[in-house]
Every structure is written in C-alpha cells, then in structure tokens.
Amino acid sequence: MAKVNENFLKLPGSYLFSTVGKKVREYENANPEKEVIRLGIGDVTLPLPQAVIKAMHKAVDEMAVQETFRGYAPDLGYEFLRSAIAEHDFKKRGVDIAEDEIFISDGAKSDSANIQEIFAADSKIAVCDPVYPVYVDSNVMSGRTGEYNPNTGRWSNVIYMPCTAENNFAPELPAETPDLIYLCFPNNPTGSALTRQQLQRWVDYANEKKAVIIFDAAYEAYISEPEIPHSIFECADARTCAIELRSFSKNAGFTGTRLAYTVVPKELLLDGTMLNSLWARRHGTKFNGAPYIIQRAGEAVYSEEGQQQVKEMVGYYMENAKIIYNGLKSLGYTVSGGVNSPYIWLKTPQSMTSWEFFDYLLEKANVVGTPGSGFGPSGEGYFRLTAFGSKENTVKAVERIRKLG
Ligand code: MLT
Numbered sequence: 001m002a003k004v005n006e007n008f009l010k011l012p013g014s015y016l017f018s019t020v021g022k023k024v025r026e027y028e029n030a031n032p033e034k035e036v037i038r039l040g041i042g043d044v045t046l047p048l049p050q051a052v053i054k055a056m057h058k059a060v061d062e063m064a065v066q067e068t069f070r071g072y073a074p075d076l077g078y079e080f081l082r083s084a085i086a087e088h089d090f091k092k093r094g095v096d097i098a099e100d101e102i103f104i105s106d107g108a109k110s111d112s113a114n115i116q117e118i119f120a121a122d123s124k125i126a127v128c129d130p131v132y133p134v135y136v137d138s139n140v141m142s143g144r145t146g147e148y149n150p151n152t153g154r155w156s157n158v159i160y161m162p163c164t165a166e167n168n169f170a171p172e173l174p175a176e177t178p179d180l181i182y183l184c185f186p187n188n189p190t191g192s193a194l195t196r197q198q199l200q201r202w203v204d205y206a207n208e209k210k211a212v213i214i215f216d217a218a219y220e221a222y223i224s225e226p227e228i229p230h231s232i233f234e235c236a237d238a239r240t241c242a243i244e245l246r247s248f249s250k251n252a253g254f255t256g257t258r259l260a261y262t263v264v265p266k267e268l269l270l271d272g273t274m275l276n277s278l279w280a281r282r283h284g285t286k287f288n289g290a291p292y293i294i295q296r297a298g299e300a301v302y303s304e305e306g307q308q309q310v311k312e313m314v315g316y317y318m319e320n321a322k323i324i325y326n327g328l329k330s331l332g333y334t335v336s337g338g339v340n341s342p343y344i345w346l347k348t349p350q351s352m353t354s355w356e357f358f359d360y361l362l363e364k365a366n367v368v369g370t371p372g373s374g375f376g377p378s379g380e381g382y383f384r385l386t387a388f389g390s391k392e393n394t395v396k397a398v399e400r401i402r403k404l405g
Helices: 006-010 016-030 050-063 079-093 108-118 133-141 196-209 275-286 292-301 304-330 354-365 391-404
Strands: 102-105 125-129 158-162 180-184 212-216 242-247 260-263 335-337 343-347 382-386
Touching: 006 133, 016 354, 050 292, 050 304, 079 102, 079 292, 102 108, 102 275, 108 133, 108 212, 108 242, 108 260, 108 275, 125 133, 180 196, 196 212, 292 304, 304 335, 304 343, 304 391, 354 382, 354 391
Parallel strands: 125 158, 125 180, 180 212, 212 242
Antiparallel strands: 102 260, 242 260, 335 343, 343 382
C-alpha cells in the first residue's frame, strides 16, 4: 500500500507567502473598490533590463535556426555563463572560484531547499530566528527537524539562533554544535548585514566544528557599505566549510524568469567526500539545466550595459527603501534594515502581534506587508516591508501609514 511522506503532515499551515496571498485575495474580493499596495513578498516590479531583453530576443532567434538551435543545456550550466560569473562576481572581488565550482539553476529558492539532500539524514541544522521559511520547511520534509511545538513555534531538533534588537539582528554562535548552519546575509527578513569580521567568525567556527555553512547571498547587490562582504568566499578558509547560493532575481529582476547558481568549492570535503561531486551528481540526475535563452539573459547581466542597468535598478529600489525607512522613522516607528538590503524591519506599534498589525495595515491603509512571526518566533512583534514596489506606490504606502496617526 502506498503511503505518504508523513514528514509533510508535520508542516503547520501553508507556506508563509501563500497564506499572505490568500488573505489579500480575500480582502480584495470583499472590498473591490480598495486599491491595495503590495509590499509583502519580495517580488520585483521593474521590467527586465534592456540588455537582458536584447539577449533573450537574440537567443530566441537562435532557437529558430537549425544551426544555432540548442536542446538540453549542459547539466551544470553553459560555460559562457559560468565564466562570466567567475569573472564578475568573484575574480573582480579578489576571489578565485573555478567554473566547475559553479552550478547554474532555476532559482535560489529551489537550491536552498534542495541542498540539504546531500547531507546525512540525521544532520542537525542551525537557523537564524526569524528565518526564510524554506530552509526549515525543506528539512521538515526530509525528516530532520523532530516535532513541532505550536506553543513555542519551534521544532525539537533544530538549533535556533535568535536575531533580535539586542544582538543587532546578528546571530550568536550557538551553544549546541550544529552540522549545517544556514546564514542569509544581507538578511531576509530583518535586512541586517554581517561585516567581514563577523562572517569570518562563523567561517572559523564552522571549520573548527567541521560544520558546513549554507550561505544565502541572494541580496548581495543591495550592499552599500564597504565592510560588508558580498560573498562568504571573501573570508579566509571559507572554501573548506561553505556553500554559497546566489540569485539573479533580486539584482536583475529575474523572479519570473528564474535563474540562480550555487558555488560548491572543491576543497569542501566531508569524510573525504567532495560535496562538489555530490551536488554535481544530484544536479545531473534531478535537473535538466536552466533554459539556453535564460542563461543568455543571465550572461547579459554581466555586459557593460547590463551592469549599468542593474545598478540603476538596485538604486531605484534602494531609494524606495530609504523612503520607507525614513518615513516610518519620522512617524516614531522602530525600524532597521534598508541600508544593505531591500527589506525594512519594523517593530509593530502598541504591542500588536505581527498578524494583528498585518490585518490592521491591510484594512486601514490597504498596504500589505509580511508578518515577522511568519519567519519564526523571534519575529513576533515585527513586520517586514519590501522596497520592491514602484516608487509611486511606496510613497503612497508611507503616506497612508502616516494618516493612520
Ligand atoms: C521573500 O519575500 O522573502 C522572497 O521573495 C522569497 C523568495 O525569494 O523566495
């Protein structure tokens, strides 16, 4: 008799952003005259850069001609894209990453969910709290997290590293030793960042404990301060303890286009086994490559024109971040993030819970954000707004919040 994977049954509720989406749809159906502004999910709103569009058109035309038509992409990605990444994202920052350490994929969300497959079933994971829910949920699905306690909002077999105002939203080294450490910096959801020195402590700790850091750098394009590293491989000895996830979604607007990559250095060994080979094996078996057209689009991000357009795009969103940050601060809100990140993290007013504030904001200001508690128990009493809206809507949203008094 077939049986379901019972681990799935342990997952409480639905995926955070599906719950938010459902609530907003219900509100809109009940109030069709209201104009709702979405600053909830971190989805971009600007169109793709022109350099990217041009490259996509050209690639589409190539697909129409027998001589230039492409079938399956190479498992690990086209050489033209991997070499552009190695050159621009790493070599230019003084970091040596070989092309065969770069694995092209269809998104950092899937990479961050899939990477746990190459580790032992009894690996103990450590996560920041609050945290991007995919890291925990994917480990729940594979049975690593123990039991869920609805009273604490925690899993019995997960090490939580609270990121609170007291520690400036930067996790402390955990008391219990983990096998896998998920770090996302600049952080989703708090918008905080780690300095090179702070990240080096994590690298040294992981090397000492023989743990592996899964470093999600999806928001690196938003770094504005020089002491914040763009890659964990800027830290000494990270090649023996870290895997890095990167995305084209937030820098170049590929949320709907889908393109990302993972770096697994060849020096990263566990019991003599190269994780690079395991990830290559997994990739080869379960993934048939990101589409040629999309990989050409990704390559165009690194052209001179592409780099300029991406810079403008990031600048546009960072201007929104400033509008939200300064606007809310002037209204007396306690806010952080928004400097090296497109996310603004705010304390809910009048001791409202995160979900109470969500409802209040949706009903009274018709503005959607993301409840902090959806990212973990330490997010309770906090709320996340994204800078990825249009400037017009961002200004309007802050104005509506101002009017709430
Ligand atoms: C978020 O809003 O946290 C992100 O958009 C989620 C994601 O990138 O998958």
